[in-house]
Amino acid sequence: MRKLLLITLVFLSTLSLAAQDIPEHISYTRIYDFLDELATDGIIELNSVAKPYSRSFIARKLVEAENNKSLNTRQRKELRFFKNEFALELKRLPDNFLEFRSKTSTLALLQPAYNYQDTLFRARITPILGMHVTVNGNGAFTKRWYGADFHGMIGKNFSVYGSLRDLSIDASWLKNNLPVSAALLARPSYLNDYPGYEYKESSQGGDFSDSRGGIKYSWNWGSVGLVKDNVVWGDNYHGSNILSGRAPSFPMLTLHLKPVSWFEMQYIHGWLVSNVLDSTRYYIDNTGAKEYRMSNKFIAANLFTFTPVRNLNLSIGNSIIYAEPNIQAAYFIPIAFYKSEDHTLTKGLAIENQNSQVFLNISSRNIKHLHLFTSVYADEISWSRFMPSSKERNPISYKVGANLSNFPLTNLSLIAEYTNSNIINYKHSIPAITWASNGYNLGSYLGDNSTELYLAARYKPFQGVDMSFSYSNSKHGNEYIYDRSAIRKIISQSSLGDITWSNQSLAFDLHVEIINNVYAFANVTYSDIKGYDLSSTSISGEIRKDAQGYLDLFTPKYLQGKNTTLSFGMSFGF
Numbered sequence: 001m002r003k004l005l006l007i008t009l010v011f012l013s014t015l016s017l018a019a020q021d022i023p024e025h026i027s028y029t030r031i032y033d034f035l036d037e038l039a040t041d042g043i044i045e046l047n048s049v050a051k052p053y054s055r056s057f058i059a060r061k062l063v064e065a066e067n068n069k070s071l072n073t074r075q076r077k078e079l080r081f082f083k084n085e086f087a088l089e090l091k092r093l094p095d096n097f098l099e100f101r102s103k104t105s106t107l108a109l110l111q112p113a114y115n116y117q118d119t120l121f122r123a124r125i126t127p128i129l130g131m132h133v134t135v136n137g138n139g140a141f142t143k144r145w146y147g148a149d150f151h152g153m154i155g156k157n158f159s160v161y162g163s164l165r166d167l168s169i170d171a172s173w174l175k176n177n178l179p180v181s182a183a184l185l186a187r188p189s190y191l192n193d194y195p196g197y198e199y200k201e202s203s204q205g206g207d208f209s210d211s212r213g214g215i216k217y218s219w220n221w222g223s224v225g226l227v228k229d230n231v232v233w234g235d236n237y238h239g240s241n242i243l244s245g246r247a248p249s250f251p252m253l254t255l256h257l258k259p260v261s262w263f264e265m266q267y268i269h270g271w272l273v274s275n276v277l278d279s280t281r282y283y284i285d286n287t288g289a290k291e292y293r294m295s296n297k298f299i300a301a302n303l304f305t306f307t308p309v310r311n312l313n314l315s316i317g318n319s320i321i322y323a324e325p326n327i328q329a330a331y332f333i334p335i336a337f338y339k340s341e342d343h344t345l346t347k348g349l350a351i352e353n354q355n356s357q358v359f360l361n362i363s364s365r366n367i368k369h370l371h372l373f374t375s376v377y378a379d380e381i382s383w384s385r386f387m388p389s390s391k392e393r394n395p396i397s398y399k400v401g402a403n404l405s406n407f408p409l410t411n412l413s414l415i416a417e418y419t420n421s422n423i424i425n426y427k428h429s430i431p432a433i434t435w436a437s438n439g440y441n442l443g444s445y446l447g448d449n450s451t452e453l454y455l456a457a458r459y460k461p462f463q464g465v466d467m468s469f470s471y472s473n474s475k476h477g478n479e480y481i482y483d484r485s486a487i488r489k490i491i492s493q494s495s496l497g498d499i500t501w502s503n504q505s506l507a508f509d510l511h512v513e514i515i516n517n518v519y520a521f522a523n524v525t526y527s528d529i530k531g532y533d534l535s536s537t538s539i540s541g542e543i544r545k546d547a548q549g550y551l552d553l554f555t556p557k558y559l560q561g562k563n564t565t566l567s568f569g570m571s572f573g574f
Contacts, residue, residue, distance in 0.1 A: 002546060005184075013551070017156075019226065020054075020055075020056050020089070020153040020156075020157070020158070020216070020217070020218055021054040021056060021057075021159055021216045021218035021223040021256070022054060022055045022056070022151045022153070022159045022161045022229065023052035023053070023054055023055070023161070023214075023229055024052050024053055024055050024058055025052060025163070025212070025229070025230065026051050026052050026230055026232055026245050027195075028511055029511075030039065030466060031058060031082055031085070031440075032051065032053075032080055032124040033457035033458075033466070034082060035048075035053070035058065035061055036371070036403070037405050037406070037413065037504055038061070038065050038075070039311075039365055039371070039425075040365055040369060040370065040371045040403060040405040040406075040413075040568070041070065041295060041368065041369055041405055041406055042365070042368045043065050043068045043070055043071065043075075043368075044061050044064050044068075045310060045311060046061070046365075047264055047305050047307070047313050047315075047363075047524075048235055048313075048345035048363060049234065049235055049303065049305055049313060049315045049361045049363060049375075050232070050233050050266045050303060050305075051231070051232040051233075051245070052229065052230070052232070053091050053384050054218075054223070055151070056087055056218075056525070058086055058089070059083075059086040059090050062079060062082055062083050062086065063083075063090070065079060066079060066083075067307030071351065072406070072410055072411070074410075074411055074460060074461075074462055074463055077462070077463035078368055078460075078464075080281075080462050081463055081464065081516065084516055085516045085517070087115075088115060088117060088123075088124055088153070088154075090121045091117070091122075092117070093105070093106050093115050093117055094108075094111075094113075094115055094516070096108030096110060096111055096113070096310060096516075097109070097110035097111070097515065102147075103303065104116060104117055104118050105117070109494050110515050110518065111126075111515055111516040111517040111518060111572075112126060112127050112517065112518075112572050113125065113126040113127075114126075114230075114516060118369075120154065120155060121152065121153070121154055122152065122153040122401045123150070123151065123152035123153070124150070124151055124152075125148060125150050125382065126149045126150075126151075126517055126572075126573050127146075127147075127148055127569070127572055127573060128145065128146060128147040128148055128149055128163075128165050128410055128572065128573030129145070129146050129521075129572045129573065130144070130145050130146075130569060130570065130571025130572065130573070131143065131144045131145075131519075131569050131570065131571070132144075132567055132568070132569030133372060133567065133568055133569060134183075134566070134567045135566045135567075136558070136559075136563045136564060136566065137175075137176075137562070137563060137564070137566040138174060138175055138176050138178055138182070138366075138557075138558050139171075139173045139174035139175035139176070139178065140173040140174075140282060141169055141170060141171040141172075141173060141183040141205060141558075142167050142169070142170045142172065143167060143569075144167070144168055144170070145165045145167035145168070145571075146165065146166060147163070147164045147165030147166055147573070148163075148164060148573075149161075149162070149163045149573055150162050150163070153215070156526065157216055157218055157219060158215070158216070158218075158409035159215070159216050159218065160213075160214070160215045161213050162211075162212070162213030162214075162218075163210075163211070163212045163213060163484050164209065164210070164211045164212075164372075165210050166207070166208075166209045167197075167207060167208055167209070167210070167316055168204075168205070168206075168207035169183055169184065169205035169206050169207065170204045170205050171183035171204060171205035171478055171536070172204055172205075174298070174558070178557055179203075179557075179559065180202075180204060180205045180206075181201060181205075181206070182205070182475065182556055182557040182558040183205050183325070183556070183558055183570065184199050184201070184205065184206050184556065185448065185555070185558065185559070186199075186557050187307045188384075188436070188440050188441075189439075189553050189554060190554060190555060190556060191240075191445060191446050191447065191450070191474065191476060191501065191503070191554045191555065192445060192555070192559075193239050193244075193246060194444045195245075195246060195248075196246050196247050196248050196438060196440035197210065197248060198248060198320075198438055204417075210248070210249065210491045211228065211249075211371070212227075212229050212249050212260070213227065213228060213229075214226055214227025214228060214229065215227075215452065216532065218252075221257065221258050221259045221287070222255070222256055222257040222258065222259070223254070223256045224253075224254065224255050224256075225253070225254045226252075226253055226254075227251070227254055227354060227453075228250065228251040228252070229249050229251050229252070230245040230247075231243050231245055231250045231252075231268065232244060232245040233266070233301075233359070233361075234301055234359070234361055234369075234375040234377075234399070235319075235361055235363045235373035235374075235375055235399075235401070236373075236399060236401070237401065237403060237415045237417055237454070237456065238400075238415075238417050238452075238454040238456070239336065239419075239444060239445050240375065240379045240443070240444070240469075241375055241377050241397040241398070241399045241419055241421065241443050241444040242359045242361070242375055242377045242443060243301075243442055243443070244441075244442065244443055244444065244445060246440055246441070246445055247370070247436065247437045247438060247440035247441070247442055248273075248437065248438045248440065249280050250270050250272055250273065250437050251270065251271045252269060252270035252271070252299075253268065253269045253270075253351060254266075254268050254333050255267040255269070260306045261307065262306060262308065263304070263305070263306055263307070264304075264305040264307075265302065265304050265305070265334065265335075266303040266305075266317075267300075267301070267302045267303075267334035268299070268300070268301050269298065269300045269306040269331060269332055270298065270299045270301075271297075271298060271301070272297040272298065272299055272321070272436075272437035272438075273294065273297065273437050273438045274294050274295045274296070274323060274431075274432045275294065275438060275439045276294060276295045276296035276297075276431050276432040276532065277292045277293070277294060277295070278292065278293055278294060278295040278296075279292065281293040281295075281390070284489055285428060288311070288471065289534060290368060295367050295432040296323055296324065296325060296330070297321065297322075297323050297325050297432055297433065297437070298321070298322050298323070298327060298328075299319060299320070299321050299323075299437075299442075300319060300320050300331035300332070300336075300338060301317060301318070301319030301320075301337065302317050302318065302319070302334050302336075303316075303359075303361075304316055304335075309366070309368075311364065311365040311366050312363075312364050312365075312366055313361075313362070313363045313364075314361075314362055315359075315360065315361040315362070315363075316358075316359070316360050316361075317358070317359050317365050318337055318338055318339065318355065318357060318358045318359070319338065319357045319358075319359075320338035320339070320341075320342060320354055320355065320356045320357070321354065321355040321356075321357075321406075321433045321434070322342075322355070322427075322433060323354075323430070323432040323433050323437060328341075328345065329342070330344075330345060332415065338354075339356035340355050340359075342354040342356055346353050349397070353430065353432070353433075354433060355379075355428045355430070355433040355435070355536075357377060357378065357379055357435065358381070359376060359377045359378065360374075360375065360376040360378075360380045361374070361376075361518040362374050362375075368407075369404060369405050369406055369407035370402065370403070370404055370405075370407075371402065371403040371405070372376070372401075372402050373399075373400070373402075374398065374400045374401070375398070375399045376397070376398045376399075377397040377398075377425070377426075378394065378396045379394075379395040379396065379397075379424070379425050379426060379427075379435070380394060380395050381394050382394060382398070385491075391492040391512075392488060392491045392492050393422050393423065393490075393491050393492075393495065394422065395422050395424045395425040395426075395427075395448070395491065396421075396422050396425060397419070397420065397421035397422065397425050397426070397443060397444055397448075397489065398420055399418070399419045399420075400417070400418050400500070400560075401415070401416060401417035401418065402416050402417075403415045403456075406460060411456070411459060411460045411461060412457065412458070412459050413456075413458040413459075414456075414457055414458075415454070415455065415456040415457075415458065416453075416454070416455050417452075417453075417454040417455075418451070418452070418453050418454075418523065419444060419446070419450075419452045419454075420450075420451045420495075421443075421444050421446065421448050421449065421451075421491060422448065422449065422495060423448055423449045423477070423478075423480060423493060423497075424448055424449075424480060424482055424487070424490060424491055425443075425447075425449075425494070426441050426442075426443050426444075426446040426447060426448050427480075427481070427482045427486075428482055429447060429482040429483070429484040443487075446474055446476060447476070448480075449476060449477040449478060449479070449480070449495075449496060449497070450474065450475060450476045450477065451474070451496065452472060452473065452474040452475070453471075453472065453473045454470065454471070454472045455470065455472075456468055456469065456470035456471075457469045457470075463514075464512060464513050464514040465510070465512055465514075466509075466510075466511040466512075467508070467510050467511075468491075468507075468508070468509045469506075469507070469508055470505075470506070470507045470509070471504075471505070471506055471507075472503070472504070472505045472507075473502075473503075473504050474502065474503045474504075475496060475499055475501070475502045476496075476499070476500055476501040476554065477495070477496035477499060477500060477502060478493065478496075478497045478498050478499060479498045479542065479543040479545075479550075479553075480541045480543065481541050481543060482541070483501075483540055483541030485540070486539065486540035486541045487541075489539060489541075490539065490540075490541050490542075493539070496533075498532070498534045498536055499532055500531065500532055500534065500545075500550045500554075501529075501530065501531055501532070501550050501551070501554045501555070502528075502529070502530050503527060503528070503529045503530075503555075504527070505525055505526065505527040505528075506525045506526045506527075507523060507524065507526075508523065509521070509522075509523050509524075510522045510523070517572060517573060518571075518572055518574075519570065519571050519573075520568075520569070520570045520571075521567075521568065521569060521570075522566075522567070522568040523559075523565075523566070523567045523568070524564065524565070524566050525563075525564070525565045525567075526560070526562075526563070526564050526565075527562070527563050527565065528562045529551070529555050529560055529561065529563075530546050530547070530551070530561075531545075531546075531547035531548060531549070531550035531551035531554070531555075532540070532550065532554075533546050533547045567573070
């Protein structure tokens with residue numbers, strides 16, 4: 001044991017350059033959009049397949065863009081603004097309004113934060129406080145939250161961070177006899193992109209808390225860490241179909257390596273929440289009653305990106321969901337092909353008892369101002385199903401899209417995205433090993449047997465103000481469970497088949513961040529969300545409902561039918 005510890009310390013000491021790795025959460029969309037814009041305009045080079053980025057990485061990219069003469073006036077102002085947000089990563093104290101400053105620290109009211117820096121330790125503490133109001137013909141509700149965010153950098157290589165926010169929803173002003181639960185817009189079965197939470201329902205609505213954080217050791221070409229966070233894999237502008245980050249954050253071991261300019265690797269091993277009771281695991285309380293525990297559920301996933309030429313990123317990876325009583329050492333091998341490992345570990349069982357996947361992502365910014373991308377998630381592949389004569393279809397999801405930025409008009413981006421997911425994709429016959437955590441699908445928020453067309457025009461008239469107009473047309477077909485006895489017939493059904501649910505939406509978004517960490521937004525969405533009665537004959541494994549039944553399954557009552565919904569609010573922190 002002492003020899004192993006000594007070897008580890010020697011290895012770590014050889015990783016010399018300063019490179020702290022504190023993830024910038026995916027909810028800070030403005031910085032992610034800005035880096036994407038710089039990359040699409042050819043100002044920086046960016047592999048955008050995996051998020052979150054580290055704050056030190058973002059700071060380096062901002063410095064990389066600083067001397068580029070292609071920046072327009074608004075971009076230069078945005079660059080200065082964001083450099084102030086990532087000042088500690090650039091080894092200086094930020095400039096703030098209404099601040100108290102000493103040689104080693106600042107205490108500011110705007111942006112609200114305490115910053116500290118000396119030769120060994122850099123840290124920031126920011127309060128989190130916000131409120132959103134949502135109103136439509138069904139009444140109004142408020143969403144309020146408070147908490148704090150901390151991150152610290154120790155020496156050259158260690159970093160720690162933590163975030164806690166407590167959120168409550170007050171739906172006392174709902175109308176039309178709607179229950180207060182109608183304002184809880186995120187549920188595992190709902191087909192929307194609201195972040196997933198485990199609500200604690202109350203007489204006024206509900207509340208939840210969200211805690212994220214971790215510790216990492218980093219060097220100039222990689223990092224390892226133990227974190228609890230959200231992860232997005234797959235290029236997208238309106239929800240990834242591989243790892244979308246919508247499910248509640250989960251703990252994971254992470255490994256990130258970029259030893260050369262043309263290769264990068266991401267790896268995670270995570271502890272998911274199965275929501276499936278294990279009848280063999282229970283506590284006994286002081287009355288003698290059994291309190292059952294959930295089945296274990298784990299994910300191992302890797303993603304390798306190759307860059308054969310500048311601005312062309314080819315990514316391939318695979319993953320496995322498993323629910324053994326203990327973690328499996330084979331799934332801690334970051335470069336393994338996990339389906340092959342599964343064949344060895346589960347040989348001799350009647351059915352293969354783990355759930356493996358493969359994915360592919362291609363991103364090209366080789367044409368200045370144009371980002372072209374596609375991502376594929378394959379749950380299961382049989383090459384014979386690709387033959388024109390085969391009625392069966394592989395459970396695959398694919399996304400194709402394009403973003404035209406700052407051409408022909410400056411500060412305007414035009415986005416088009418199409419997503420298609422085949423029947424049974426993301427599902428499994430064993431509930432404990434579906435592609436989900438806390439019941440929320442880890443992939444596309446529309447689940448399987450669905451399509452979506454998304455179009456958007458995003459305009460940034462000046463620094464700190466982002467506007468977008470968008471249209472989405474989403475459809476969900478017949479709903480099936482993974483009935484293994486009837487699976488071949490199920491995947492032989494027509495793609496989409498009967499439409500059970502649809503959502504056409506027009507939206508206007510306004511985001512304002514004039515002062516770092518102080519954020520205001522307004523959104524107006526017209527939506528027409530329908531359920532449908534079916535006339536065709538059902539088959540084994542199909543979940544059959546009437547139009548209202550499908551609406552209740554896929555949409556909160558607050559948003560059912562035709563609505564014009566206004567949301568607005570402000571927050572300190574995100």
